[in-house]
Amino acid sequence: MGVSDTLKSRKATFLFSDKEVKEETIVDILDAARFAPNPTGIYEYEFIVVADKDTKKKVSEACLTPNIDSAPFIVVIACNPEKLESLFEKDEAGEMCIDNAAMVAEFIILYSSELGLSNASITNLNQAKMRDVLGLPGEYVVRWVIPLGYAAGGSKGYEQTPPKIGDIVHIDKF
Numbered sequence: 001m002g003v004s005d006t007l008k009s010r011k012a013t014f015l016f017s018d019k020e021v022k023e024e025t026i027v028d029i030l031d032a033a034r035f036a037p038n039p040t041g042i043y044e045y046e047f048i049v050v051a052d053k054d055t056k057k058k059v060s061e062a063c064l065t066p067n068i069d070s071a072p073f074i075v076v077i078a079c080n081p082e083k084l085e086s087l088f089e090k091d092e093a094g095e096m097c098i099d100n101a102a103m104v105a106e107f108i109i110l111y112s113s114e115l116g117l118s119n120a121s122i123t124n125l126n127q128a129k130m131r132d133v134l135g136l137p138g139e140y141v142v143r144w145v146i147p148l149g150y151a152a153g154g155s156k157g158y159e160q161t162p163p164k165i166g167d168i169v170h171i172d173k174f
């Protein structure tokens with residue numbers, strides 16, 4: 001599929017089949033995600049790949065999404081805003097982590113979709129629980145969680161209709 005087709009056909013999934021996903025596929029996806037646009041060249045994010053059954057269950061609970069532990073892998077994007085504090089005020093550094101994590105997450109979402117995998121974005125989570133489950137150092141913040149695997153039948157996310165192009169595009173002035 002071309003990029004445009006992948007963009008238009010992708011749908012989030014929260015329930016996954018037990019079809020195997022090879023570890024190399026996850027490595028390939030994360031390897032590509034490193035090339036996501038980054039404004040500083042500091043790369044304050046790191047990935048935690050969760051494959052252990054019990055840990056996936058705990059991550060799923062910390063994400064308040066009971067089914068994502070059905071995915072063979074859950075990728076967690078954790079950021080260390082302190083790495084940006086030589087360039088930005090604390091608040092700005094925190095916001096930049098969110099922007100950058102979004103870029104990296106999008107690369108993971110699109111490339112994994114292109115490979116035929118399904119995924120979802122989770123950002124609303126219990127930070128303290130997640131820190132505890134993953135053994136994250138105190139300065140790290142979890143910014144994005146992406147379950148990756150093959151969708152179980154009929155497990156597509158909410159049906160949403162994107163806005164019509166004519167309703168959201170303005171030329172020259174709003």
Ligand SMILES: Cc1cc2nc3c(=O)[nH]c(=O)nc-3n(C[C@H](O)[C@H](O)[C@H](O)COP(=O)(O)O)c2cc1C
Binds near residue numbers: 120123158
């Ligand atoms: C930035 C962002 C954050 C999200 N956070 C959550 C979340 O914390 N929990 C959740 O259940 N869904 C969350 N979602 C929603 C799903 O990942 C998914 O995007 C939504 O169900 C719409 O489906 P679609 O992506 O197929 O259009 C989030 C989506 C986005 C884009």
